[in-house]
Amino acid sequence: MNTDSKHEQGRRDFLKHGAAAATVAVAPGVLLHAVNAKPREEPVTDAVRWGMLVDTTKCADGCNACVEACDQENGIDMMLKPASADEAEWERQKPRWIRKVKVKDNLTEKVTNLPLMCVHCEHPPCVDVCPTGASFRRADGIVMVNRHTCIGCRYCMMACPYKARSFIHESVQYQLTAVPRGKGCVESCTFCVHRLDRGQTTTACQDACSREGHKAIVFGDLRDPQSEVSQVLKRYPSVALRADLKLNPGVRFAGI
Amino acid sequence: MAKRSPAAGFWVVLAVVLAATVGAAQADPNWRENGTSKAAVEGGQCVRETSWMRRNHMALIKHDRELTVVEGVRTIDGSLAGCVACHANRDASGGFIPVEAEDQFCAGCHEYTATTLDCFQCHATVPVK
Numbered sequence: 058m059n060t061d062s063k064h065e066q067g068r069r070d071f072l073k074h075g076a077a078a079a080t081v082a083v084a085p086g087v088l089l090h091a092v093n094a095k096p097r098e099e100p101v102t103d104a105v106r107w108g109m110l111v112d113t114t115k116c117a118d119g120c121n122a123c124v125e126a127c128d129q130e131n132g133i134d135m136m137l138k139p140a141s142a143d144e145a146e147w148e149r150q151k152p153r154w155i156r157k158v159k160v161k162d163n164l165t166e167k168v169t170n171l172p173l174m175c176v177h178c179e180h181p182p183c184v185d186v187c188p189t190g191a192s193f194r195r196a197d198g199i200v201m202v203n204r205h206t207c208i209g210c211r212y213c214m215m216a217c218p219y220k221a222r223s224f225i226h227e228s229v230q231y232q233l234t235a236v237p238r239g240k241g242c243v244e245s246c247t248f249c250v251h252r253l254d255r256g257q258t259t260t261a262c263q264d265a266c267s268r269e270g271h272k273a274i275v276f277g278d279l280r281d282p283q284s285e286v287s288q289v290l291k292r293y294p295s296v297a298l299r300a301d302l303k304l305n306p307g308v309r310f311a312g313i
Numbered sequence: 314m315a316k317r318s319p320a321a322g323f324w325v326v327l328a329v330v331l332a333a334t335v336g337a338a339q340a341d342p343n344w345r346e347n348g349t350s351k352a353a354v355e356g357g358q359c360v361r362e363t364s365w366m367r368r369n370h371m372a373l374i375k376h377d378r379e380l381t382v383v384e385g386v387r388t389i390d391g392s393l394a395g396c397v398a399c400h401a402n403r404d405a406s407g408g409f410i411p412v413e414a415e416d417q418f419c420a421g422c423h424e425y426t427a428t429t430l431d432c433f434q435c436h437a438t439v440p441v442k
Contacts (some may be wrong), residue, residue: 096387096388097385097386097387097388098386098387098388099386100380100384100385100386101384101385193383195383195384195385196384197385201382203382203383204382204435205378205379205382228434229434229435231437232435232436232437232441233437233441233442234394234397234436234437234440234441234442235442237435237436237437238435239434239435240434241434242435250385253385254385254387255387
């Protein structure tokens, strides 16, 4: 391979411009993070485990800000209803990385609102069942789909107890550079991995929830005892959904 | 041996076809002069030599995709986003033309050599966020 100084310089410029594009992309309000943002140079390790606490007592009924922010961040809203699909079918099958869920305790009639997304299990059933290894858990705890090897069998969708994954049935016309997505693959929440890999430390849903003033979502490194998420987990009671399955999810819920 | 074996004939034909393909595998040899992409307008050096890229770009991209998706390394020197950022042409109104549109940078060669181009089923074809 050619690695003389001229080409070396070319590569440096190439990388530099790539980083510049990533910085421009950041929305107003999260610009501070972008100033320090630097694309990841080393492979991820298990020194970090990304996790989240959702305080359902702060999650407002009727608020959809996290879902809309997720759709925008990941280009999900760029995918329109295919002409061939009927309205009900599209509503049932369109990609959803976060869904707002309302649960009611029939005995006490207490109603709880919560956003439900991929909870990024330590022992993910979707990874266990994947026949090609496309569904995988990154060293830093993010459960993702490698679209290069996903064959679209949807076994992971059946295995997931949280109904977190979506299948893309039709060709995708428009994508964002940071979030490639297309027909025939399964997809789900990635904890905004493209932001984390560029040095940001928040997810789009968390930012949106804070902007709305609810602050129901706290995201951060579970392995760092000083991180905000570790601190609130230490202080307040929280549960794992379907704790009986012993999956040790990275997303925990308070107030249910 | 008076009669040439059928296998030899096959190899001759293949060599001719390959020579023709490699020789002409450039959609628009004047893409630099005629193009409106960043690479055409601003010039500059690609991540590898042009002749190397023509034959081996797919190997570069294929290796690095595992590095990025599985290991999270974003500072790779052969990113597809980089290809699109430099080689997407602009139309008269200043908007980007998808690189896999007919006769554009990627599609031009791929159409000519009849090799399918799967990257853009998932990846963005114009420089966007």
